[in-house]
Amino acid sequence: MKEDSGCGGSEGAPCNKDRTEADALSRNLGRIGRKILVLSGKGGVGKSTVAVNIAVALALEGKRVGLLDADIHGPSVPQLLNLGGVSTTVSEGVIKPVAFGENLKVMSIGFLLPDADSPVIWRGPMKIGLIRQFLKDVEWGDLDFLVIDSPPGTGDEPLSVCQMIPDAAGAVIVTTPQKISVIDVRKSIQFCRRLNYKILGVVENMSGFACPKCGEVTDIFSEGGGEEMAASMGVPFLGKIPIDPEVVRAGDEGRPFLFFFSETATGRVFRKVIDPILNL
Numbered sequence: 673m674k675e676d677s678g679c680g681g682s683e684g685a686p687c688n689k690d691r692t693e694a695d696a697l698s699r700n701l702g703r704i705g706r707k708i709l710v711l712s713g714k715g716g717v718g719k720s721t722v723a724v725n726i727a728v729a730l731a732l733e734g735k736r737v738g739l740l741d742a743d744i745h746g747p748s749v750p751q752l753l754n755l756g757g758v759s760t761t762v763s764e765g766v767i768k769p770v771a772f773g774e775n776l777k778v779m780s781i782g783f784l785l786p787d788a789d790s791p792v793i794w795r796g797p798m799k800i801g802l803i804r805q806f807l808k809d810v811e812w813g814d815l816d817f818l819v820i821d822s823p824p825g826t827g828d829e830p831l832s833v834c835q836m837i838p839d840a841a842g843a844v845i846v847t848t849p850q851k852i853s854v855i856d857v858r859k860s861i862q863f864c865r866r867l868n869y870k871i872l873g874v875v876e877n878m879s880g881f882a883c884p885k886c887g888e889v890t891d892i893f894s895e896g897g898g899e900e901m902a903a904s905m906g907v908p909f910l911g912k913i914p915i916d917p918e919v920v921r922a923g924d925e926g927r928p929f930l931f932f933f934s935e936t937a938t939g940r941v942f943r944k945v946i947d948p949i950l951n952l
Contacts, residue, residue, distance in 0.1 A: 697808040697836065704738065704815040706841040706952050708872065709833060711864075713856025715824040718877040719846040720748035721923055722913070722945075723821035726844070728928040729946045731775035735816040738769065740806055741780035742833055743823045744792050744799045750782040754926025759783050767810045779810050796828040803829060807836055825856075826863040834867050841952050842870030844910070848878045849897040857898070861905050872910075872952075874902040875945055879912035889914050911945040914938055 701707070710723035720743070727739040741749035750756050753772050760783040761768045769777035781792060781802065792799075812818065820837075823829045834840070843864050847857040857874065864871050876898030880889040902909040913919075916938040922929040933939045 693804070693808065697804065700808055700810075700812060701818075701837065701839075704812060704818045706816065707818045707820065707837050707839070708841050708949065708952075709820045709822050709830075709837075709843040709869075710846065711822050711830060711843050711860050712824045712846045713826075713858070713860045714853060715746070717824075717846050717848045717853055718913075719824065720752060720821050721919065721929070722844070722846050722875055722877060723819055724749060724752045724928055725930045725942055726946055726949060727776060727817075727819040728930050729934075729943060730817050730819070730950065731773060732930065732934070733950060735775060735950075736814065737776045738810075738812045738815045738818040739772075739776060739778045740810075740818060740820045741778070741782065742803050742806070742820055742829060744781050744794065744802060744829065745823070747780045747782035749778060749780045749821060751788075751926055752923050753778060753928060755780075756782070756788055756926065765809055767805065769810050769812065777812060777815070779806050799829055800832045803832055804836060826859055830863070831867075834864075834869055840869065842872040844872050844875060844949070845907075846875045846877055847898040847901070849876055849880075849891070851897060854897045854901045858901060858905065861907060871907045872949060873908035874898050875910050876912045878915045881915045884917055908948070910948060911941060913941055913945065 710719055710726065712719040724739065727737050731737045739749060741747045750758065755770055755772065755778065758770055760770055767779065769779045770783055772778050782788070820833060822833055845857055845860050847853045861871060880891045899909050899912070918933055918936065919929050919938060922932065930939060930942055934943060
C-alpha cells in the first residue's frame with residue numbers, strides 16, 4: 673500500500689499546493705513586462721554594480737522597475753543603494769519591497785537578516801524556496817522591468833530563476849577582460865543556450881583604469897577579452913566599463929553611480945551599455 677502523499681488525485685498528478693503556488697507565481701510575474709537576468713560566470717566581476725545601475729538607469733527613464741537581489745549568500749544590493757539596515761514587512765504572506773526613489777522597488781534577503789554580518793547557512797532547497805517566494809509573494813505590482821541580480825555561476829539558484837521565469841527578455845552577462853574570467857563566462861553563455869535563454873549581451877567590466885585627472889585609460893588586466901569572446905561565440909557585445917574610482921566610491925557610499933554621475937565619461941559608457949535594454 674502506497675503512503676498517502678496528501679496531494680490527492682492520481683499518482684504523479686501535481687499537488688493542489690503546487691498548482692496554487694504555480695498560479696500565484698504566474699499571476700505575480702504576469703504583471704511584469706520584461707524580466708532581465710544579470711549573470712556572471714564567477715564572483716568579483718562587478719555583476720551587482722552592473723545590475724543596480726541597469727535598474728537605476730531604467731527608473732531614471734521613467735520606467736517602473738523592480739530589482740531582485742537573488743544572491744542569498746552575498747546580498748550586495750542593499751549596500752549599493754544605501755539601504756543597509758533597512759527592513760521589510762511580511763503580512764499575510766505578502767512581502768513588501770523597499771522603495772528607492774519613485775520608480776524603483778527593491779527586494780533582498782539583506783532586508784530580512786538581523787544585521788549585515790549574519791551568514792545564511794542554507795542548503796539548496798531552502799535558497800530556491802526563498803527565491804520562489806521573492807518572485808511569488810513580493811508585492812511587485814505592475815512593472816515595466818524586473819532586473820534580477822543572480823548569484824554567480826551556473827548552479828542551483830541561477831538555474832531555478834531561469835526555470836521560474838521562462839518568458840524572460842533575456843540575460844546580460846558580466847565579465848572582466850582577463851582570460852580566467854572569460855573562460856567562466858563562456859560557460860554562462862552555454863548555460864543560457866541550453867536553457868533556450870536569449871542573451872542580450874556581454875558587458876566587459878573593469879576594462880582598463882580611467883585616470884581621474886587626465887582621463888587616459890590604462891589596461892591593467894588585459895585588453896578586449898570580453899569583446900573578443902562575445903564575437904567568437906556570436907553574442908552581442910554591449911560595451912566596456914573602465915575601472916573608475918568614482919564607481920568604487922559610489923558603491924562604498926551606497927550611491928548608485930548613474931544616479932549621481934551619469935554625465936561623466938564613465939557614466940556615458942554605462943548609459944551606452946544600457947541603451948539596448950531600454951529599447952527592448
